[in-house]
Amino acid sequence: MSSTYGKLFKISTFGESHGVGVGVIIDGCPSGIDFDSSFIQSELDRRKPGQSRITTQRREADEFEVLSGIFEGKTTGTPISLIVRNGDQRSKDYSHIAQQFRPSHADYTYTAKYGNRDYRGGGRSSARETIARVAAGAIAKLVLKQFGVEIQSYVSQVGKLKLTTPYQQLNIAEAEENAVRCPDQAMAQQMFDLIDETRKKGDSIGGVVNCVITGTPVGLGEPVFDKLHAELGKAMLSINAVKGFEYGSGFDGVEMYGSEHNDEMYVDENGKVRTKTNYSGGIQGGISNGEDIYFRVAFKPVATIMQDQESVDAEGNSVIVSGKGRHDPCVVPRAVPIVEAMAALVLVDFYLRNKAYSK
Amino acid sequence: MSSTYGKLFKISTFGESHGVGVGVIIDGCPSGIDFDSSFIQSELDRRKPGQSRITTQRREADEFEVLSGIFEGKTTGTPISLIVRNGDQRSKDYSHIAQQFRPSHADYTYTAKYGNRDYRGGGRSSARETIARVAAGAIAKLVLKQFGVEIQSYVSQVGKLKLTTPYQQLNIAEAEENAVRCPDQAMAQQMFDLIDETRKKGDSIGGVVNCVITGTPVGLGEPVFDKLHAELGKAMLSINAVKGFEYGSGFDGVEMYGSEHNDEMYVDENGKVRTKTNYSGGIQGGISNGEDIYFRVAFKPVATIMQDQESVDAEGNSVIVSGKGRHDPCVVPRAVPIVEAMAALVLVDFYLRNKAYSK
Amino acid sequence: MSSTYGKLFKISTFGESHGVGVGVIIDGCPSGIDFDSSFIQSELDRRKPGQSRITTQRREADEFEVLSGIFEGKTTGTPISLIVRNGDQRSKDYSHIAQQFRPSHADYTYTAKYGNRDYRGGGRSSARETIARVAAGAIAKLVLKQFGVEIQSYVSQVGKLKLTTPYQQLNIAEAEENAVRCPDQAMAQQMFDLIDETRKKGDSIGGVVNCVITGTPVGLGEPVFDKLHAELGKAMLSINAVKGFEYGSGFDGVEMYGSEHNDEMYVDENGKVRTKTNYSGGIQGGISNGEDIYFRVAFKPVATIMQDQESVDAEGNSVIVSGKGRHDPCVVPRAVPIVEAMAALVLVDFYLRNKAYSK
């Protein structure tokens, strides 16, 4: 198990779906940051279940408690610890899978690796683990805010429904106006209907989250291994249900010629070095170049469905796994703040590393 | 700069394109491994320039020298250090870009971040840096070999030319029979022609490398942050020119329903837990499940082209950058062993971590 | 702030003296370990205040709560999180030092480094932070116990009172029979009287804790930087009030000739390689050799005394700091379980690292 992330802004997360709660320690937050509790809570609220009928009906207030690190409304440089206690646990819902391995879940691999597992609601492999990421990411955002960095995400695809409008032509903030978190309201409605229909069939469906980061200084990222996009990629791929990551031109860029793909450079009216195009996605040689950073994250259809499936149990018998419990038919609406949180954690860490080596 | 990778099988790489050479220290290789020099050299040979007319004409023998860690033909548990000296350096080729920023190269970002840079051939940002990865990866492969793990990669796309045959229907080993490293010989010829034509135009083009890992034990990967695919993703994205990573069903899986995508389970005739399909790409919950691991890596068209491009210089003047030097019109043929090397480094690290926590 | 310790058995601690509580996450505890709550509580009880009239009269039950990582009485391989809530807080006791820097405390350095500080009871620099170490160390002991490793500590010096009897001639377990934790009962009484007398004068006094580890396998320790004694030294020196560390012959060994100091070797009746003497302290070349490991840890007289002292305040004015609050006149009796806990953390980490690289 490796529940620690970050080099200078280091987080350690803990907790299971049906245990006491889920929480995080941040070791390495700079001191003197205003601890804006209501902002942190609002980020958790964006992630919490029960926001609409297309998200899980598990009822959780997901209110956080500060355990350490804050004094008189400010960070002190000491470890910040937060916990969100679990509320609406129905562990009995899971007794039927204590000995069964649900297809495409982590049941089998956890059991094989660790010998035992907290099977209630997926235990540590539950998406509830991401609460800790969102809480820590919210604090990372507070650190970044003072430098004008803004991170925005939205849903760009659900199943075969794709929003192909370039992000520059969208008002991303409007994504928060609908339950799907797609900034195109018409497309959002189509996506909502598709998810709702999928839910009624007891099925699930995949989606894509796009993320755009503006206001980034030049110089974030540490080649050759900790390239900015490599660390962003790892951070995104570590989120439950993620299957792919691409930045800038991504997989489509493969089909281009260098003469098309290269971002020619110029100096703008403010004397700032800019690129005419941005196929690089704001990152060159693993280091931010000051242009917008943008990337896409692919989420699979979640494994929990309300249909019978063939599987095996811990004794190696064939079994039929029946879907129970309360789950999301499509994770991307709630994944939006998680993607942002992980991006914030990556950026703040590189921001601190950059300061370390600065003149 | 972060040129260190791995937690238990830790590598530190060094070196620039036109300096003394490129090398690596491996700190954490188990002792008693037979040090098969000819295998390591053969891996370096797969990566070296000048293999055909579609790769750079820089002439380098790329022979490695062992500096430490090997005694009487075996690893001793102490740091293994290797160096490959640079031979065919034509640093003068680069004097014209000492003050210019080549579009979509790391020239500008390195200069902005570090204040100065070794501009000769890209310095540290040169793809020559990957020599150290291939050398270290070869040693990782030697460790893995004893456990039956096999890593194979091949080119599946160049520009718009895509090999869509599922890997199961390919003889991947045959990829080594042509200069492109595509296992379908007819497609390989088309790709070769496209690359060669691109080269003649002084342009470059992108491509995709597929990787398949067989024989992996159940249990590799450390959730929640160091999931197997998250670490593979970071490792691949840290390779020069990579723009995207997907594993298993990847971005296509987004369009599926859970009822299609879930990999139902059964027990095979040997009593082994298996899945009927493998959309999971051999990884569930971030942990290998014993099925084949497969993933795809997108490479952009390399930035160096033999055409004039608009750019700026260090003083902020507009300049025309003219292509010079010797470069690959398409990196994927030579990227194949690099992808494998990084995969080997990821796997061996998790293999050691797994042993640490085993009963 | 760096509140993370360990490479494979990694702990992150949090909490302040007068905040919600003090706790720890252990990320990397092997799965399947019996979680012996009463043992963990008994270790915390050895550390807790109010054990006798020579320890601080702060009243704390110091009972721990498990927040994650345990299922059905066993570790699951997921992060174990524990918290001990603060009870008997009298924060008002500290309002007088909000703006004053107490001599030889961390008040000034924390303020200078972080800009602000939680001044109540020393905040993060309070010895209350060691609760997290003892809790984590208790779990480390549970892991080590299955391999026959035993760690014992005792007080060997208070002020000028020294117990010079070699540890081999002591029954170390008897140290727990008196409030000082010195295994020689007569010396313990003298030490008790000295501490009590010091307490009555409103003063404090230093001491030494000796630690002996038996049953260690050959091979723990990772040269060249993570030598076993180097890591033990760091672990001990990280405990509040520690000023020195020596192992084996230590500073006295300086005066010896090599011909006296070298530990000649033989094979015992069980075929085990042994040394005739053990000036090496069970460690050669940074690696355990199977002999007893022993070391000594020097603790200064604690800084809090009930006497007036000259100092300065945050505005740079001269002030008289008056001693208030409830503190230990001598820390070594309560430091005994802390030393053991840190030793356990070091050993378990090396134990896991050794397994990682084993055949």
Place this chain on the structure above:
Amino acid sequence: MSSTYGKLFKISTFGESHGVGVGVIIDGCPSGIDFDSSFIQSELDRRKPGQSRITTQRREADEFEVLSGIFEGKTTGTPISLIVRNGDQRSKDYSHIAQQFRPSHADYTYTAKYGNRDYRGGGRSSARETIARVAAGAIAKLVLKQFGVEIQSYVSQVGKLKLTTPYQQLNIAEAEENAVRCPDQAMAQQMFDLIDETRKKGDSIGGVVNCVITGTPVGLGEPVFDKLHAELGKAMLSINAVKGFEYGSGFDGVEMYGSEHNDEMYVDENGKVRTKTNYSGGIQGGISNGEDIYFRVAFKPVATIMQDQESVDAEGNSVIVSGKGRHDPCVVPRAVPIVEAMAALVLVDFYLRNKAYSK
């Protein structure tokens, strides 16, 4: 094996006594530092063998070669790699110990841990490994120099000969004027005679190195685990033959009362917060307070002596080990630059960490 040290100024060392050479990669040196080759060489010269008749007669020029990271006389922020090639190797001198375990050497523990070992001259456990530390430390000193930090060490004890003069009354620079590196010339002569006499008897003897650091800014050190003195302690204890570490009042401070030991504070004429005494050794709560940092490091008599000793061989037979080879009868004269190098590495790392979290 863990040959990596440091978090931000990270070094990885490699090499054996009788292999190709000994070297280091520094990953994380800030860019733009003037690379003063002659200073680095002069530091290596202070460590090199054959300086007088009381050091080993192995003849080594110990000249370093730069392999990467330097361009036009400056660091570039990329990994700096240096190597010192081995010259005067007489590997045959060691064939007699290929199967024998020398008492109080690492022969047995390396063999037990790793299964095999490069027995020539101790291989990786040779003090020749410290070349890499001195080279890296010299570069760390170059970084620190610009901030006015000065690190000075000297020999304060050889056998029973102790220099008890407080460092404030010494001109430490004069230590370099004699072969022993003791700043009191009369004492130096006595120590020289003792070492020479010991050498003639084919024996060895221990010693103590004192280190004083001036000009340190307030705020270096990262509690709770990476306290400045804890990291200094680990760094010193990782040097071959070190048995103990104490800082400030050290073990002697144990005997003091808090009312004596506490360093009362005042504001000096420049408005700087100071302490009247400095029993704290310049460190409070694990953080530098701006006063001089001083500590002492105990070295055992080295294990290699020119006398017969009882031991065992790899098959478990009793053997007589006869001393051969060329070794130092007392390591402290040559340990002086090594102590300084490790101190520099610790300080520069904390200096960078401090910048990371600064406003």
